Amino acid sequence: MVLTHKYILMDDQANSGEEKKGKMKLYSYWRSSCAHRVRIALSLKGLEYEYIPVNLLKGEQSDPDFKKINPMGTVPALIDGDVVISDSLAIIMYLDEKYPEPPLLPPDLHKRAVNFQAASIVLSGIQPHQNLGVIKFIEEKINSEEKTAWVTNAITKGFTALEKLLLSCAGKHATGDEVYLADLFLAPQIYGAINRFQINMEPYPTLAKCYESYKDLPAFQNAAPEKQPDAPASTS
Amino acid sequence: MVISDHRLYSISSHSKYIFPCDQAEKKEKLKLYSYWKSSCSHRVRIALTLKGIEYEYVPVNPLKRDEFLKINPMGAVPALVDGDVVVSDSLAIIMYLDEKYPEPPLLPRDLHKRAVNYQAASIVFSGIQPYQNTPVARYIEEKTNAEEKTAWVSNAITKGFTALEKLLVSCTGKYATGDEVYLADLFLAPQIHAAINRFQINMEPYPTLAKCYESYNDLPAFQNAVPEKQPDAPASTS
Numbered sequence: 001m002v003l004t005h006k007y008i009l010m011d012d013q014a015n016s017g018e019e020k021k022g023k024m025k026l027y028s029y030w031r032s033s034c035a036h037r038v039r040i041a042l043s044l045k046g047l048e049y050e051y052i053p054v055n056l057l058k059g060e061q062s063d064p065d066f067k068k069i070n071p072m073g074t075v076p077a078l079i080d081g082d083v084v085i086s087d088s089l090a091i092i093m094y095l096d097e098k099y100p101e102p103p104l105l106p107p108d109l110h111k112r113a114v115n116f117q118a119a120s121i122v123l124s125g126i127q128p129h130q131n132l133g134v135i136k137f138i139e140e141k142i143n144s145e146e147k148t149a150w151v152t153n154a155i156t157k158g159f160t161a162l163e164k165l166l167l168s169c170a171g172k173h174a175t176g177d178e179v180y181l182a183d184l185f186l187a188p189q190i191y192g193a194i195n196r197f198q199i200n201m202e203p204y205p206t207l208a209k210c211y212e213s214y215k216d217l218p219a220f221q222n223a224a225p226e227k228q229p230d231a232p233a234s235t236s
Numbered sequence: 237m238v239i240s241d242h243r244l245y246s247i248s249s250h251s252k253y254i255f256p257c258d259q260a261e262k263k264e265k266l267k268l269y270s271y272w273k274s275s276c277s278h279r280v281r282i283a284l285t286l287k288g289i290e291y292e293y294v295p296v297n298p299l300k301r302d303e304f305l306k307i308n309p310m311g312a313v314p315a316l317v318d319g320d321v322v323v324s325d326s327l328a329i330i331m332y333l334d335e336k337y338p339e340p341p342l343l344p345r346d347l348h349k350r351a352v353n354y355q356a357a358s359i360v361f362s363g364i365q366p367y368q369n370t371p372v373a374r375y376i377e378e379k380t381n382a383e384e385k386t387a388w389v390s391n392a393i394t395k396g397f398t399a400l401e402k403l404l405v406s407c408t409g410k411y412a413t414g415d416e417v418y419l420a421d422l423f424l425a426p427q428i429h430a431a432i433n434r435f436q437i438n439m440e441p442y443p444t445l446a447k448c449y450e451s452y453n454d455l456p457a458f459q460n461a462v463p464e465k466q467p468d469a470p471a472s473t474s
Contacts, residue, residue, distance in 0.1 A: 071402045072355075083348050090354035097347055109335055110321050116328035117310075123358065128366040137388075142379050164309045 024049040025079040027070065029056045030228035031196075033127060034088040035076040036188035039223035041092045044179065045099045053230035056132060089123060092184060104181045114175050117165055118182035121158050122189045129154035130192065148197075155193050162186070163204045174210050179217070187214050191224070266291040267317040269304060272466035275365060276326040277314040278426035281461035283330045286417065287337045295468035327361060330422060342419045352403060352413050356420035359399050360427045367392035368435065386435075393431050400424070401442045412448050417455070425452050429462065 026042065026049045028035035042049050054060045054075045061073050070077040070086055077086040078094070085091050096104040105112050128134065130151045139147040166182070169175050174182040190211045193199035201208040214220040225231055268284065268291045270277035284291050296304050296313045308315040308324050315324040316332070323329050334342040343350050366372065368389045377385035404420070407413050412420040428449045431437035439446040452458035463469055 072399055074399075083351070085348075085351045085355065087355045087358045089358050090351045093354050094347060094351040097350065109332060110323075112335065113321070113323045113328045113332040116331050117323065117325045120325045120327050120361070123362045124366050128362050129372075134367075141384060146379060161310055161312075 022081065025052055026050070027052050027054050027066070027075055027077040027079075028228065028230075029054055029075050030225045030231040032056060032075055033188035033192050036191070036223055036225060037088045037184045038076045038078065038091050038095075039228075040184045040187060040219055041095050041104065043219035043222050044102060044104075044184075045095060047095070047099060051229050053228075055230070089119065092181065096181075102178070104179075104184065106176065106178070106180055111169065111175050111180075114165060114169055115181040118162060118174060119185040121161050121165070122185040125161065126154050126158035126189060130197070151197055152199070155197060155199050158189075159193070159199070159204045159207060163206050166206050166210070170206050170210065173213055179219075183210065183214070186210055187220055187223075264319060267294050268292070269294045269296050269308065269313055269315040269317070270466065270468075271296050271313050272463045272469040274313055275426035275430050276361075278429070278461055278463060279326045279422045280314045280316065280329050280333075281466075282422045282425060282457055283333050283342065285457040285460050286340065286342075286422075287333060289333065289337060293467055295466075327357065330419065334419075340416070342417075342422065344414060344416070344418055349407065349413050349418075352407055353419040355403055356400060356412060357423040359396050359403070360423040363399065364392050364396035364427060368430070389435055390437065393435060393437050396427075397431070397437070397442045397445060401444050404448075405444050408444050408448065411451055417457075421448065421452070421458075424448055425458055425461075 024042075024047065026035070026038060028039065028051055030053070054066060056075060060066060061075055067073050069079065070084055072086040074086045076088055076091060077084060078091045080094075080098075083094075085094050092104065105115055135147050135151060138150050166174050171177040173179050174186055186207065187210075190201070190207060194201065201211070221227070266284070266289060268277070268280060270281065270293060272295070301311065304315075305311050307317065308322055310324045312324045314326055314329060315322060316329045318332075318336075321332075323332050330342065343353055373385050373389055376388050404412055409415040411417050412424055424445065425448075428439070428445060432439065432449075439449070459465070
């Protein structure tokens with residue numbers, strides 16, 4: 001057990017840098033906004049990984065072989081030696097704690113809280129209402145117009161809340177002049193809103209300005225859905 | 237590190253993060269804007285009590301939301317007011333409290349166990365609660381009917397509890413992720429409470445979760461935080 005790091009790493013994790021050189025594996029789907037968040041984090045921290053596609057449209061997340069690796073049957077999933085983690089927030093916090101540079105949370109307590117709030121608005125207020133399973137249900141049980149209204153309503157409420165939250169602390173990026181946790185959740189969410197759901201960003205100038213700022217950052221650009229190995233050729 | 241804010245900052249010996257001096261010096265109680273039945277508020281109440289933090293309970297009256305919006309423009313409950321700082325969202329509040337008042341810690345030191353705690357919290361707050369909250373459930377009922385609404389909520393809880401059972405079965409101890417109370421327990425307790433009491437979910441398929449829930453019965457921090465014991469709970473619920 002190594003105690004030089006502020007968290008406890010079991011020996012195989014602590015030594016993996018010197019001995020194993022095994023790359024981390026990321027089970028991902030090109031269009032999953034949850035996977036998109038993790039891809040940004042990995043790139044920002046300069047971490048190499050093996051990209052393993054899981055086709056959500058074909059239901060590959062339910063394959064017994066995938067479930068043996070990740071019993072949760074969800075994407076994204078990160079494999080780091082013996083450790084399997086699913087859920088984008090858990091993966092990102094794990095990466096930030098194991099590989100602290102650059103930090104994904106600022107030292108100021110209040111700004112840290114704003115970052116968690118922003119991530120939470122996306123995680124619990126918007127994305128749950130736009131994921132495939134839910135929108136399929138709404139479309140089947142009600143109809144297509146209601147499905148569109150449902151998603152638009154969730155995004156509108158969430159973006160309105162984010163605009164209020166970030167207005168007074170945004171800088172170059174969401175919570176200042178450095179990229180932090182909030183940006184990792186905002187970028188994929190705004191990407192999806194614009195490209196998949198045709199949301200107009202005019203009512204949200206702070207969010208629109210943040211989104212523009214990500215265009216200059218390779219870590220964000222390389223993580224974009226259309227650049228992933230499993231993106232259909234027509235999207236590039 | 238450049239601090240461009242005009243306030244003085246201190247780095248407290250008991251917290252490794254920085255916060256403004258006015259917070260370090262004031263002895264004002266924290267205020268928690270809460271609703272008795274809100275499972276999100278319930279999580280924060282557990283955290284505050286576990287850490288022995290005194291707070292003023294301010295019930296949010298749905299008829300007087302305008303006043304609340306002045307304090308918290310996000311309009312969401314729970315909201316924590318700590319001097320000049322207003323934090324809403326249960327995860328953000330709990331992380332803020334854990335970082336400002338580190339004892340007892342709400343996350344273990346082992347990296348993998350920390351990840352399991354975040355995963356468990358996430359399953360609850362992004363996989364279950366968004367589908368069972370009142371405005372969403374009401375919308376489903378209006379657009380379809382009462383049976384569909386019940387099926388919708390039950391389905392979300394069943395999927396989430398199945399995932400939690402898989403996640404925790406190999407690392408649970410006395411509590412969700414070991415023999416100490418951690419973040420996962422703060423999210424599990426209110427979710428299971430609501431599942432049993434509001435949605436009549438049968439816990440038999442989830443023995444790990446049921447055992448965790450039983451273990452909270454012995455803990456005052458959990459018992460004092462339950463909805464029916466809050467100042468704004470209707471008299472008939474006590």
